[in-house]
Amino acid sequence: MELGSAVQFLENRAILVTGATGFLAKIFVEKILRVQPNVKKLYLLLRAADTMAAVQRFNSEVMAKDLFKVVKEKYGEKLNSIISEKVSVVAGDVSCENMGVKDSHLLDQMHREVELVVNLAAITDFYERYDVAIGINTMGPTHLLDFAKKCQKLKVFLHVSTAYVSGERDGLIQETPIQMGETLNGRCGLDIDRENEIIQETLKNLIVENASDESITLAMKELGIQRARTYGWPNTYVFTKAMGEMLxxxxxxDIPLVILRPTIITSTYKEPFLGWVEGVRTIDSLALGYAKGRITCFLGDPKTITDVIPADMVVNAMIVSMVAHADERGCSESIYHVGSSLSNPVEFSWLQDYALHYFTKHPWIAKNGKPVVVGKVTVLSTMDSFHRYMAIRYLLPLKGLEILNTICCKYFQRRCDEMNRKIKFVMKLVDLYRPYLFFKGIYDDMNTEKLRRAAKEGGIETELFYFDPKAISWEDYFMKAHLPGLMKHVF
Known part of the structure; x- marks a missing residue:
């Protein structure tokens, strides 16, 4: 790889970014504005009915965030003119042809100017409606690729996927493409056109049956899980992302294609400041449940490696990979795992210890104003032991409460409802995260390591575009950045 300055590479570039209100996209946009205000144009695609609605979303869901406080301090009053000149907010929807952009003149302008296409649009909910997830995660990238092929100055197409398109594989998982029709369980017959037909047939039957909106939503969610597991993927999210990569x-x-596969993305490690995070992300839902006292036991192997990577490192890897592969027409697609399981692994038990120490010192304050006292979580290593624990700890007492409730006491009704909610909460988490609680895979990052070395040797500003997880002290990171960041910015 022949690399040079990443800051210079970004200068005077026109960049299209999809999913612009998403967690990672915000960090990407902030980084570009902060290190290279002389970017030519940032076209930010947002899901919105029209330009006015898109601009309102951009102002309230992007620029209003604490994330941008550093860039606001850096540029002061000049920032407004920079945003006005450099940022073009585009109303659209990647699940539609032409990305849902209705203004033909704007499309023509983007075709003439855009050099870098960055696809960050995604539905990340494990249990999303199948029609919605396949529209954005699978068909969305193809609509964006159609756009990219018409871009006269295109240098590279960057697609951000997820490492977990690997499903529940174990051992060393390599940075290799997913072939069209490939499945994880060896079952034949995966056809993306057929998957779209199944969705339409199911929706048509539900409408004929006069199903309610709620029933249709539930049926579509269940269909996604069922279709994913038919071919070996654990949930709708990773299944639809895998099909997107296939297409x-x-x-x-001959489009220069880079596919970046991050693992579990966590709060920022360093830039623009440590600990910024948004939304309750994968492992954070466990932290939230634990802090509130709703999780006293959980299922998993304490020795399981939990592959996490800070968001700013992912963004830096995105930028450096674009520098590395610009103008590589005719070459094979380049795939990068961005994670830590090989070079600086984190054990599941460490996360438990960090949470115990942090929430003991900084407890969650309950609605009654009292701090929630947390303790060591009972970790159960098999589904059978988990079901026995739930029966003894929750289900048998619940049966007793239900009997007492029939005698007419409202107190027991409240206790029944409370225990039911707790059981459903834990069982849902277990069902969604079970594949990852016993995950035995390690994500090979040989390509990413080569990229890091090339960046160091080739003139990339590595102090600005760092993405080496070996530099992280996980205890310091979780105790001083991630958990405090969750408490401040999310919880």
């Missing part, structure tokens, strides 16, 4: 690999022609 990009098949349809790319």
């Amino acid at each position: 990009l690999g098949k349809l790319r022609d």
Whole structure:
């Protein structure tokens, strides 16, 4: 790889970014504005009915965030003119042809100017409606690829996927493409066109049956899980992301394609400041349940490696990978795992210890104003032991409460409802996260390591575009950045 200054590479570039209100996209946009205000144009695609609604979303869901306080301090009053000149907010929807952009003149302008296409649009909910997830995660990338093929100055197409397209594989998982129709369980017959037909047939039958909106939503969510597990994927999110990769690999022609596969993305390690995070992300839902006293036991192997990577490192890897592969027409697609399981692994038990120490010192304050006292979580190593624990700890007492409730006491009704909520909460988490609680895979990052070395040797500003997880002290990071960041910015 022949690399040079990443800051210079970004200068005078026109960049299209999809999913612009998402967690990672915000960090990407902030980084570009902070290190290279002389970018030519940032076209930010937002889901909105029209430009006015898109601009309102941009102002309230992007620029209003604490994330931008550093860039606001850096530029002061000049920032407004920089945003006005450099940022073009585009109303659209990647699940539609032409990305849902209705203004033909704007499309023509983007075709003439855009050099870097960055796809960050995604539905990340494990249990999303199948039609919604396949529209954005699978068909969305193809609509964006169609746009990219018409860009006269295109240098690279960057698609951010997820490492967990690997499903529940164990051992060393390599940075290799997913072939069209490939499945994780060896079952034949995966056809993306057929998957879309199944969705339409199911929706048609539900409408004929006069199903309610709520029933249709539930049916679509269950269909997604069922179709994913038919071919070996654990949930709708990773299944639809895997199919998106298949289509990009098949349809790319000679487009320079980079596929970045991050693992579990956590709060920022260093920039623009440590600990910024948004939304309750994968492992954070466990931290939230634990802090509130709702999780006293959980299922998993304490020795399981939990692969986490700070968001700013992911963004830096995105930028450096674009520098590395710009103008590589005719080459094979480049795939990068961005994670820590190989070079600086985190054990599940460490996360438990960090949470215990942090929430003992900084307890959650309950609605009654009293601090929630947390203790060591009972970790159960098999589903059978988990079901026995739930029966003894919750289900048998619940049966007793239900009997007492029939005698007419409202107190027992409240206790029944409270215990029911706790059981449903824990069982839902277990069902969604079970594949990852016993995950035995390690994500090979040989390509990413080569990229890091090339960046160091090739003139990339590594102090600005760092993405080496070996530099992280996990105890310091979780105790001083991630958990405090969750408490401040999310919880």
